[in-house]
Amino acid sequence: MKKKILVVDDETRMRILLSDFLTAEGYEVIEASNGREAMNTFCSMPGIRLIILDVMMPELNGWQVCEEIRTISDVPILFLTAMSSENDEIKSFICGADEFIKKPFSPSVLVLRVNALIKRIYGEEDIIEKGMLRIDRTCNMVWETHDLIELSQTEFKLLMYLIQNEHAVLSREQILDNVWGFQYDGTDRTVDTHMNRLRIKLKKSNHYIRTIRGIGYMFEVM
Amino acid sequence: MKKKILVVDDETRMRILLSDFLTAEGYEVIEASNGREAMNTFCSMPGIRLIILDVMMPELNGWQVCEEIRTISDVPILFLTAMSSENDEIKSFICGADEFIKKPFSPSVLVLRVNALIKRIYGEEDIIEKGMLRIDRTCNMVWETHDLIELSQTEFKLLMYLIQNEHAVLSREQILDNVWGFQYDGTDRTVDTHMNRLRIKLKKSNHYIRTIRGIGYMFEVM
DNA sequence: TACAGCTGTAACAATTCTGTGACAAAGGTA
DNA sequence: TACCTTTGTCACAGAATTGTTACAGCTGTA
Numbered sequence: 263m264k265k266k267i268l269v270v271d272d273e274t275r276m277r278i279l280l281s282d283f284l285t286a287e288g289y290e291v292i293e294a295s296n297g298r299e300a301m302n303t304f305c306s307m308p309g310i311r312l313i314i315l316d317v318m319m320p321e322l323n324g325w326q327v328c329e330e331i332r333t334i335s336d337v338p339i340l341f342l343t344a345m346s347s348e349n350d351e352i353k354s355f356i357c358g359a360d361e362f363i364k365k366p367f368s369p370s371v372l373v374l375r376v377n378a379l380i381k382r383i384y385g386e387e388d389i390i391e392k393g394m395l396r397i398d399r400t401c402n403m404v405w406e407t408h409d410l411i412e413l414s415q416t417e418f419k420l421l422m423y424l425i426q427n428e429h430a431v432l433s434r435e436q437i438l439d440n441v442w443g444f445q446y447d448g449t450d451r452t453v454d455t456h457m458n459r460l461r462i463k464l465k466k467s468n469h470y471i472r473t474i475r476g477i478g479y480m481f482e483v484m
Numbered sequence: 485m486k487k488k489i490l491v492v493d494d495e496t497r498m499r500i501l502l503s504d505f506l507t508a509e510g511y512e513v514i515e516a517s518n519g520r521e522a523m524n525t526f527c528s529m530p531g532i533r534l535i536i537l538d539v540m541m542p543e544l545n546g547w548q549v550c551e552e553i554r555t556i557s558d559v560p561i562l563f564l565t566a567m568s569s570e571n572d573e574i575k576s577f578i579c580g581a582d583e584f585i586k587k588p589f590s591p592s593v594l595v596l597r598v599n600a601l602i603k604r605i606y607g608e609e610d611i612i613e614k615g616m617l618r619i620d621r622t623c624n625m626v627w628e629t630h631d632l633i634e635l636s637q638t639e640f641k642l643l644m645y646l647i648q649n650e651h652a653v654l655s656r657e658q659i660l661d662n663v664w665g666f667q668y669d670g671t672d673r674t675v676d677t678h679m680n681r682l683r684i685k686l687k688k689s690n691h692y693i694r695t696i697r698g699i700g701y702m703f704e705v706m
Numbered sequence: 707t708a709c710a711g712c713t714g715t716a717a718c719a720a721t722t723c724t725g726t727g728a729c730a731a732a733g734g735t736a
Numbered sequence: 737t738a739c740c741t742t743t744g745t746c747a748c749a750g751a752a753t754t755g756t757t758a759c760a761g762c763t764g765t766a
Contacts, residue, residue, distance in 0.1 A: 282597055285596050286596055291600075305666075307648075308649060308654065309652055401651075402653070402698075402699065414697070414698075414723055415697070415723085449727090451743090454743065455724085455726085455746095456725095457744090458743095458744065459724095475733070475742065475743075636712055637712085670715080671714080673715075674714055676754065677756085
């Protein structure tokens with residue numbers, strides 16, 4: 263699924279410019295022409311990954327919108343401003359901005375910084391591909407070469423932990439701590455049972471999960 | 485009804501390329517190989533929603549066509565040009581262009597920009613089609629392959645929210661906030677009940693609404 | 707008033723998930 | 737081989753989640 267970016271600017275031309283470049287880069291752009299509209303859109307549309315916010319706007323200005331957003335969300339915010347005083351920059355960071363770009367700016371540089379920011383904040387991609395497996399972290403779904411595999415929450419978390427530690431041998435204790443949590447105090451044979459269930463569901467790719475006798479398990483695509 | 489796009493270029497290869505990509509995207513493409521033909525076609529065929537115009541053409545060039553079109557219509561115009569000087573870009577905007585793409589370009593990027601331009605100019609569709617569902621937002625009516633489905637207000641709003649967030653997993657809390665409003669403070673099981681009512685009414689298409697156990701619901705046409 | 711449709715809630719049913727124990731199978735060693 | 741350790745597999749009971757239904761309150765209308 264495309265990552266959504268909310269662009270907030272009262273100038274139509276600026277919204278169009280940003281929208282074009284970001285859309286071409288593969289983002290889904292949602293536009294708002296003022297602070298009030300931005301707040302409404304942000305609250306009603308889930309999954310917005312980044313807000314690009316003009317400082318100078320009528321009614322609510324950028325800083326005010328930023329403060330209001332910060333009361334409900336930690337979504338990354340990138341400020342766009344025509345002014346360039348150092349105070350403004352400091353003010354932006356104080357009220358919770360993650361980036362700050364001065365107008366005029368080069369659109370391609372802005373795209374680069376947007377990409378970098380999103381990668382920095384969200385880290386991994388939403389879609390992970392390993393061998394014949396495709397995993398969508400946003401909706402807990404896994405496909406094995408086009409076939410949807412339905413995993414329970416525990417199985418999904420277990421698979422994610424294995425994949426994130428590919429090539430590493432993981433003890434049952436490590437797995438329990440990270441998938442079940444430190445407070446868990448059951449048998450470590452529970453891990454074996456779930457590993458078995460996972461292997462059954464990963465029909466063709468179950469050999470990715472290897473047993474390391476005497477130690478634990480390891481995920482490896484070969 | 486499909487949206488008509490007039491593609492004007494003297495190179496046959498280019499017309500075919502554009503026509504293929506835009507047709508695949510669901511547009512109806514009308515071709516013209518020079519400025520004069522473009523003017524004639526535009527005047528004789530009503531309902532053209534966008535013109536893609538090559539700048540370098542024999543007889544009437546793109547800018548001249550654009551100026552002539554602008555005397556009779558505000559239809560959005562997208563320029564395509566092999567040249568890349570900043571002056572040309574400025575000249576294009578002055579004579580009334582809405583977009584400007586330099587050759588060579590990626591056809592899929594062009595399609596994205598065409599979609600964005602049309603959406604921006606004409607706004608959202610009143611009629612939404614998803615799989616076997618047809619939804620008219622102006623009168624809150626829904627059809628499932630010719631059969632009218634009578635939904636209550638809540639059910640309609642719920643369906644719209646699901647469709648507007650297709651492919652996204654929505655938690656019960658998100659759904660309550662957006663369909664019922666933030667001030668609502670009942671059980672989140674209300675969502676389940678309404679989801680059930682919706683599924684009963686969407687007889688043949690109720691599998692579009694998927695339960696994501698432990699998380700919430702997701703709308704997806706497959 | 708009577709009535710019909712819509713809504714939210716609670717209760718119960720159905721389904722799915724989870725951890726555990728028991729036993730089978732496999733691996734390793736003397 | 738015999739023996740012990742480790743892992744795989746399965747069944748089951750209880751927990752958690754979701755589906756479904758009934759019902760009471762509410763609204764607007766005839």
